[in-house]
Amino acid sequence: MSHLITLATCNLNQWALDFEGNRDRILESIKLAKAEGARLRVGPELEITGYGCLDHFLENDLYIHSWEMYAQIIRSPETHGLLLDIGMPVLHKNVRYNCRLLSLDGQILFIRPKIWLANDGNYREMRFFTPWMKTAQVEQFLLPPLIQKITNQRFVPFGDAVIRTLDTCIGAETCEELFTPQSPHIAMSLDGVEIITNSSGSHHELRKLNRRLELITSATRRCGGVYLYANQRGCDGDRLYYDGCALIAVNGKVVAQGSQFCLKDVEVVTATVDLEEVRTQRASFLSRGLQAVNSNVKFERIDVNEELAPIESRFNPKIAPSKERPIFYHSAEEEIALGPACWMWDYLRRCNGTGFFLPLSGGIDSCATAVIVHSMCRLVVKECHEGNQQVLADARKLSRKGESWVPQVPQDLASCLFHTCFMGTENSSKDTRSRSRELAKVISSYHVDFNMDSLVGSVVALFEVTTGKRPIFKIFGGSQTENLALQNIQARLRMVLAYLFAQLLPWVRRIPNGGSLLVLGSANVDECLRGYLTKYDCSSADINPIGGISKTDLKRFIAYAAKTFDMPILEEFLTATPTAELEPITKDYVQSDEIDMGMTYEELSIFGYLRKVEKCGPYSMFLKLLHEWTPRLTPAQVAEKVKKFFFFYAINRHKQTVITPSYHAEQYSPDDNRFDLRPFLINPRFAWASKKIDQIVAQCEGKDIKELDVMSVD
Template structure:
């Protein structure tokens, strides 16, 4: 006879330190899970305080408030009748742990601390928490008095144990543990644990989801079992966007998948599974033999059944069928990920909208199209009657709570909350000005157009009066120093004007409270190369494309041209990327790639080798000798590598003040968290250059790279 069990996992849009809001979203997920007949509910990692509290986890208040919220959840009888797996931080023996707390009917069953902590890339968990390194070791934990009064319990088990009900066994692992070579779920499966939960705070990166999904599905493909993966979603306070995609898997087959990008604050997915499928899947000799020598977990026994009695099960209950995993294309990820991040940011900071310097180039164009995508999502959810989104849309657009206004089109909403500005000079072209104006009209942004030559001339005149020297552009005979200074004046003045207009444009339209967030639009390759002016218009409040490559942005614009029905975008793709900071003459038109000395495709390759492959100048050169064989000579490759590290080094100081950007790419040069390198480096890298020169000398006497041996 079958033993059907309905289980639920969820994605919650939690916000760091929003204790009451986080509590309410947890409660809603529990109610939804119960409404769907689930007897086990799993939530994201550290869901009570929010995963991204960072150094706030060093404050004892976070632990106190987390227990207070947990007590309110546990004492509410709406949470009865279902096993709950909830994430929160706990102090035990004066040490801080990242924990899962499992409960049933108002009683704490087990506290399971995280064994392996995420401590690279964007994550610094060992800065705040202690890993529970003793596998299958369990201690007693004395509950806080607020819990003792509610549960009647004094102490509970704390450690690497599992829950045994009358009909199955439940174990938990947390996020990073899934990705470790000796993942806990292997030993759990061999010890007869049939349901494994995984609560996660995994962020979005382009092309990352397939890696995560393959690891999750593989967790039960060899050993069998039910795997419930829960992930946070949304922007919880910084550069990361947690992209949901919760999963329910049995024996390596996906039964349910949550959304990757959405404006839902609470999403619950469920599946009905026959426990007998797990038992039959494991009925192989090798599994049985290995299980006899595998470690044994302490079981916390709970006298409840979470599957119907096998003799009295409901014939109307049917097991959930397998489904395919849904993946977005990278272009779609750019359209939806940063858009959802922007929406969370603007609604939570109570801003009046966005201001974007719209240059007529592809970077600011991509930023504008992402805002347009956000507006489309908001209108789509308003059409569905989503009350929370309607309420937030009214607030951002400046309408009072009692208003009945609901945006009918993305353009109507954009006109209320999105402001663009073309800041032209005598170096600007007619084409970029017209492209910017036409794009603003299609998107529906409130657009202004200005010339700033008088302001630029005033600044130059001040310098001339003070020093008696007047700088001139290189094309007119000036030096590189003069040329660069004249370009930087324009760029920095655009930043000053952007903040002036961001503060006052809503006022000119009759709105007397709330300012606009200034959007930056420097892509990851330009930030890596340092091809931007410090404190120029790339210095903004937030930047939705600051960790996206130029190559991917071009693909995104081509996708949006078709899928968002915006034919004008073809003009942006066809245009030569240019800063338009130098005079246009018959023999000179400024080009970004010419100025940088690299193509955007080359910068993408160099950036990935530097960050992801962890290459210094010498090892990067050796790799590129083979990657670029037939495309560049060894000497050209050496020059590219040496120039890349030179410009990267001398511009590191710019990255210390770079605009906080949506994190979408692993080679992001974000100085604040992701790329922790010094910003005063000898840009010559003399010993590495010496080693490269030695290789070039050897190549001069050898016929092919394949015959070369290097140290």
């Protein structure tokens, strides 16, 4: 015997505070779910407001507008006929909760507040919401008068409950709750809940998706059951990109999976599942039965006098259960090509921008940024050719090309939106200028090229007239102070020029109604961590697509793009020595990034991971690396590298306070505006930790540690 039911979940590209737009995308997802015969539709976390409202969640207006949008949804006959699971914030007894509202045919069944809130990394949910800590308890919620008039209900249950229809039982958990050790789905499954939904606002990080999918498949493999996962997708107004990948799993098998990166605003994923498979698997394990009988958690049932799967659909020979399918993962190189590209498209279309401006230096970082813009153009053109009317309308609006224009190749779009510039000085090489020019030609950006020596010379001359002293570079006999100052003049003037050209190039090109271009930064995560950039130089921009990506991953991405995008010019960027080109080139000297930094980019990635993810201070980092890097390096060399990293990290922390908002892609991002909350005034010597490190080095070298000025520490 079988008990078939069709279920729907979705990826929605919601936007913080875009109440009407969010409402329309929710309605579209419900319409598509109904068209597929679904009886249950699950949406992302906080889908009515958008997940990333942040401190706007503290405003009472937001709660009023949420109910107004929800009223418009449930009173529409088009939303009737299936069980709806919709996410929005709710104020209950003057306490703010992150909630799920479950309804059927215009009647609210109950409101389920989030129990475990995300409060680490990029998330600060406890700043806005209070967790519901009353396990398996329910209160009465007084509906707003607006809703009472529509539903003819005054009170609805509010709390930790489940829905019982005539033929199955449904429970809900929200995002973070899946990641906790004692997830709600465990108790729900032991109490007979067969279908579990999860509304999520989960962001993209490189190589992170597998963890999320492993948790879902493992949960349903151990507990049995059907699991519907819905997620936000796109940039909803912040540094994060929510990467979708809605899916449906049954007993540990994935039967439907949505895309991870896509420009579609609404994507609905459906599957037909057999509830008898759930019942059979659960009944097959004696230990599961014993745990169910002895479980102390018993959920209140919200009864619905209706079958979720009508009898006629259970035995329909034209309907079959969805088959298991392999889980699809993108490679890290594909993630870099797709994630930041989708994020940039959302940012550009939602700010109604004229396009992008990128200082294209001829190095691998700005090259990677340019190639990501090219990838964005490829995605847009692909969607236009596949009939995505929203993307086509946005492309026409941004390009100012008119209602009949359709881009045929990525270069058609890039020539309208993308502007690049090589800002040369006497310190620039012919190779970097040539690479910049050739890449711009391949991508089809509007490219300008100039020398700024006269501008740099004017600033130096002004200083000389004012002070009577003229700074010179170190290789010509100047001090380190003079050397840095002369480099920083060039870097900071490039920022000024970048914004000048970003404002005026649309005017030069006579773009109709053209405003300013968005300036793109191109400092990678390792340079930001080390502080190997000038404060307020051309790394200061509007947004930075690669600010959360390591140099190592960027190189792999460029190698991938050279083949996948058929761009042989990229090979030249891979083999070039990374250099800032801020010092004079002589027969005996060419500036090198890694020599300047005193560490390799690979080492920086390791330092960054240990500092942020492993929570290591100088002493514990040294101990970890002592085991990993010896005998390749001596204990003294390991100590020197660790101390040098923490010294430069500390003295450059202030740069993170003004760092360009970057696409978040790496676990060790140093962005202290959101992700890395640490002081920016730190003693860079880390004196006590350094003494303890020296003590270990002395022990390794067989020295008498009593000679060291270090207190004995157990």
